[in-house]
Amino acid sequence: MSVLVSDLTFSYGRRRVLDDVSFEARGGELLCVLGPNGVGKSTLFGCVLGLLAPLGGEVLIDGAPVGKIPTRELARKLAFVPQSHAPTFNYSVFDMVLMGTTARVGGISSPGAEQMRAAADSIERVGISHLTGRGYMRISGGERQLTLIARALAQQADVIIMDEPTANLDYGNQLRVLKCVKDLVRKGLTVIQSTHSPDHAFIFADRVLALHGGRVTAFGEPAAVISEELISALYGVRVLIRPGENGVPRCEPII
């Protein structure tokens, strides 16, 4: 399973959001897309997921252009985890996860025993079995995010795309969600996720794609790519990058 993006260009009206973006996500890696607010991370994901039609360039999923893959077939290859949200109706965590199996059942049927098992498996894999019967609206933001990840797992796609899975989460929940994602990647899943935080990229990412002004400014392993200059260019703030005690570098802001 591979996701290949080549020379992707996208614009809203006259405003160019993505400009010649190219990269490849390899199977079994965690790719972090790093960049400031409004740089086009969500737009990039929209293009990869086939939700937005690019102006130029293409997205190839296993060699096939994403726009040519039927919706249901695409859902079996790519799953999407949005930022945690409040839906209109309060579904149980189990039902929410079960919805992920929809692409696996025929045009008009409801999920059956096999899908129920897949949903229960996914819930176990992210470690929220105790929440199974709870209402999605009555659990915490971190728990919701884990539920959405379980839903993506129930979809049984090889690649999961996560739009800032740690946005709006407290410190503990951020780390719990990221650790869960990292564990899934170790077991063979491919994850492309966006983040604001270079520290998260240092700790969890296999490779980093840095976006600035709609262009790719850096692409490679975190330790090789994330530099003091890059952070200053992306976010307009100065940091010192220090080697951490466990071998993982970390950013220290200069205030």
Next chain:
Amino acid sequence: MTRARAEQEERGSGGSRRFTAVVICLFALVVFGILASLAIGRYPISPEQILLALRERFIDAVRTAAGGVFGAQFPQVERSGLLTDQMRAIFFNARLPRVLMACMVGCCLSAAGASYQGVFRNPMASPDILGASSGAAVGAALAILLELDARMVMLFAFTASLLTIALVMLVSGTARGNKLLRIVLAGIMISSLCNAGTSFIKLVADPNDILPEITYWLMGSLAKTRPENLAFVAAPMAVGLAPLILLRWRINILTLSDEEARTMGVNVGLVRVAVIVCATLVTAASVSVSGLIGWVGLVVPHLARKLVGNNYRHLMPASMLVGALFLLVVDNISRNLLLTEIPLGILTAVVGAPFFIWLITRKKESI
């Protein structure tokens, strides 16, 4: 471990066992309600007579069918002395069709309401949201103004309702902006146009006979239900309800955002239009025979949500059964409480509004 998993699945899927129990209870209540309603009325018919009459009809039908197949004439079943011709006429031409129609209309309006709530991601949506009722009203008022017969009033209402929604979809298709919002806005605009049309027709109608008839139609009633009405609406109701039942799992996914639904493999545009068209079809069929009956499509799905949860897989059948039962009971009140018929629209509001207030002020259960 396996037991824990089974328990987890059972608990998680919103309680399939509980759902089965609820549906069996509701179904039994509907059947009992139908039999009881057939006995209740100004002209008393005992349960024994009801069963006799139904048996007669059934055997007649079988004989006619068998006669058609074998090309032979079978003698008619012996008529029971317990039944009079007048009783048969009342039973088969008025009471039975009316009772069945109450169930069908209640079922359809509730299914449509639940569907609209899901598709528009709005718990306050009801079957009138796009103007299906306003359209039917202007059609019916026009037919009554032209002094056409009851069949034409029904046909006009049905056609006008469908045309209104077609217009709404056409307008919203060309408008810009958020898809859901523009469908709802187009619906509000066009139903307000329809209301203006109805008001104008009432203005020019003869206040001695035409105007009261229009007013009465607008308040909703099943009093004039005849077997031919049943035959007319049965087909559109069946054609509309079947896809709603088949697509009910997918309505869950439409309640999420469009992007999420698409990445989960659901063709959002197609499923949404299919659900709207089917919900409109059953609403149009219902209001064409019943006139305007508010509240059912809003209150019943919420009651069903309390009973079986928000999962449409369970919610849709539960809404349909609760709706059938609800309108059956309300129609019994309508024809038996006072010496004159009380219009259904008034009763559903009197029952529905306080009930809805109770629903929303009740302490929330925490799951």
